[in-house]
Every structure is written in structure tokens, then in C-alpha cells.
Amino acid sequence: MKHVLIAGATGYLGRHLCAEYQSRGWHVTALVRKKTGGADLAADTIIEAEATWPETLHGTMANIDLVVSALGITRQADGVGYWDVDYQANVNLLVEALRSNVIHFAFVHVLHADRMDHVPLVAAKSAFVRKLQTAAIQSTVIAPTGYFSDMGDFFTMAKAGRVWLFGNGQHRINPIDGADLATATFDAIAQGAAWADIGGPATYTQDEVAGLCFKALDLQPRITHLPDVLRRLSLWLLPRLAPRRLAGPAQFVLTAAAMNMTAPPQGTRQLADHFQTLAASSDAERASDSKGDTP
Structure with missing residues (x-):
């Protein structure tokens, strides 16, 4: 039996990676900050x-054949930043x-990182990739377009009644579900790929992603397009005015929003179904709150 260590195991993708490798017959070691957070992981x-x-x-990788790191942070907190993690x-x-x-060592990176090296989150990841690629070890870099979970901002805006977009809303993305990305990651590593750009099965414009949200919520679409100059101004102001924990992820989102984030399609799970699930969960929460308000 082969042994894999998953770093970042309690994160969105890390959990799917643990489940994928265990289902393929690997012995899975999950690296976690606190064991209580990994109680429900598919790990041996x-x-x-x-x-x-x-x-x-020290000693955590004895008998390990493969390390897959999905380790990273979105918001800088607890006194650590992107360069620390x-x-x-x-x-x-x-x-x-x-x-x-x-x-073998595999690392989950970011699509089009070479065009976003001025973004702190991406710069730190890119610096590690350069170090990994010169190390005396077989390596694989996974560069996904974006996760279904990353599309939550669209859904949150639609739920509030209006989606705000910079530019004309025609930039394209084919985001991928975490389970599908875990499968594609397993396959890329098994094939010995040095680098794999990975996207989901369907490509949408930003306007179309917003439309899927409104459809799932059974709401009339209301989309407002803001001048792109406001996005560029926000990027200039963020590092100067916003707290570091907010500026970092916002810089990444605003930079990626002005690109076509598309890659070769993988997987079968559909973004529309993801939004339908979120809508059903939202309806269930509202129903529960209504019952709680009943005298």
C-alpha cells in the first residue's frame, strides 16, 4: 500500500483529497493543526x-511516498501572513x-499566477513553486481556476437582491467542484505531470454565473456593471487603507476578476447544482428561523 500525507487536510480541498486518496486504496496521513478539527476526515x-x-x-513523513500540500491561508490572521504559511x-x-x-511532492497553486505576482497571496505561493521546482524531488504543481466554494460571493450578492460586477461581465471562468478537483489532482500526480491547469466541465461569463444564482433563488436577475476604473482604484487603495486580513483576499479577487480564468475541463459536477444546493439550504434556514419566531 502506498502512503500519502495531505497538508492542509482540514481545508475545503484538503478534505476532498483525503477522501479521494483513501478511496483509491492509499494509506492517508492527514496533517492538521489540531486533531479535534480532523475528527471527521477520511484519514487512516x-x-x-x-x-x-x-x-x-520531524518524523512526520517516515514511510511517506507522496506529499500533497493544499496548505495556504486566505485571510492573514493570528500574527501570520502569506509568507509565513x-x-x-x-x-x-x-x-x-x-x-x-x-x-514526490505536489502543491496546489493558482491559475495564471505569472500574471498576478504583484498580489501578496500569489507571490508567496509562486516563490514556493520556484523552490519546489529546483529541489531534488519529483514535483507536480496543480493550478485550478477556482472552486465552486469561491463562487459564494456571487450567491451572497444575488441573495441580497443585486450582483455587482466590475467591467462588462464577460470575463469567463470554469470553476470546479472540490471533489472533481481532488480526482483530477490524483490523476495528474499519478501520470507524473509536472504542471496541470485544471478547470471544471462548464465555462461561464461572470454575468452567466450571476444568472445561475438568481435562477437558483427564483429571483429576477439584477446585475449592475461598475466601471473598471473603480476596480483599479480599489486595488490601489486596499493595501494603503484596509486591514491586512481584508486587503489580501480582496486584492486577489479583484485581480482575478479582470481575467479569463479558464483551463482544460475536468469533472462532471455542475455549478448550477451547487447553487441549487445553497438555495435549498438557505430556504431551510429561513424555515427554521420562522418556526423559532413563532410564539
Whole structure:
């Protein structure tokens, strides 16, 4: 039996990666910050360690054949930032993998990172990728277009009654479900790919993504297009005025919003079904709240 260690195992993609590798007959070791957070993971072994502290990683990769890191942060908090986690914590994992003679190291990156190196979140990831690609280990870099979960901002705006978009709403994206991305990641690594751009099965314009949200909510579409100059102004103001924990993810979202985030299609799960699930959950919450308000 082959052994894989999943870093970032309690995150959105990490959970799907654990389930995918276990379903393929691998022994899965999940690296988590706190074991209580990984109680429901599809993992054979759970190891508690803090990847930003290299001494806690010693011995964690004995008999491991493959490390897959989906480790990264969206919002900078707890006194750590992108360079502490997306770069240095992954460097610490790589150093331990090399020390333990791990054969293969895979890392989940960002699509079009070469066009977003001025964005702190992406710059830290890109710096790690450069280090990984020069290390004495087989490597695979996975660059997804975006997760279904990332489309939540569209749904939240639609639920509030209006979706606000910068520009003309015609930039395209083919986001992918986490389970489909885990499958595509497994296949890319198994095939020995050095790099894999991965998208979902269907491509939409931003206007069309908004339309799917309104349809799921059974609401009349209301989309407002803002001048792109406002997006560019926001990018200039964010690092100067906003708290770091808010500026970082906003810079990434606003930069990606002005690109076509499309990659070769993989998977079968549809974004419309994802929004239908969110809408059903929203309806259930409203029904529960109504019952709670009944005297």
C-alpha cells in the first residue's frame, strides 16, 4: 500500500483529497493543526503539527511516498501572513520531505499566477513553486481556476437582491467542484505531470454565473456593471487603507476578476447544482428561523 500525507487536510480541498486518496486504496496521513478539527476526515492517521514550526514536522513523513500540500491561508490572521504559511510553511514541509526521502511532492497553486505576482497571496505561493521546482524531488504543481466554494460571493450578492460586477461581465471562468478537483489532482500526480491547469466541465461569463444564482433563488436577475476604473482604484487603495486580513483576499479577487480564468475541463459536477444546493439550504434556514419566531 502506498502512503500519502495531505497538508492542509482540514481545508475545503484538503478534505476532498483525503477522501479521494483513501478511496483509491492509499494509506492517508492527514496533517492538521489540531486533531479535534480532523475528527471527521477520511484519514487512516492524523498527525497534529504546526507547519510554520519546522521542529514539529520531524518524523512526520517516515514511510511517506507522496506529499500533497493544499496548505495556504486566505485571510492573514493570528500574527501570520502569506509568507509565513503559503511560502515558509510549505518550505518546511519540503525540507522534511527531502530529509525523509519522499519520492514526490505536489502543491496546489493558482491559475495564471505569472500574471498576478504583484498580489501578496500569489507571490508567496509562486516563490514556493520556484523552490519546489529546483529541489531534488519529483514535483507536480496543480493550478485550478477556482472552486465552486469561491463562487459564494456571487450567491451572497444575488441573495441580497443585486450582483455587482466590475467591467462588462464577460470575463469567463470554469470553476470546479472540490471533489472533481481532488480526482483530477490524483490523476495528474499519478501520470507524473509536472504542471496541470485544471478547470471544471462548464465555462461561464461572470454575468452567466450571476444568472445561475438568481435562477437558483427564483429571483429576477439584477446585475449592475461598475466601471473598471473603480476596480483599479480599489486595488490601489486596499493595501494603503484596509486591514491586512481584508486587503489580501480582496486584492486577489479583484485581480482575478479582470481575467479569463479558464483551463482544460475536468469533472462532471455542475455549478448550477451547487447553487441549487445553497438555495435549498438557505430556504431551510429561513424555515427554521420562522418556526423559532413563532410564539
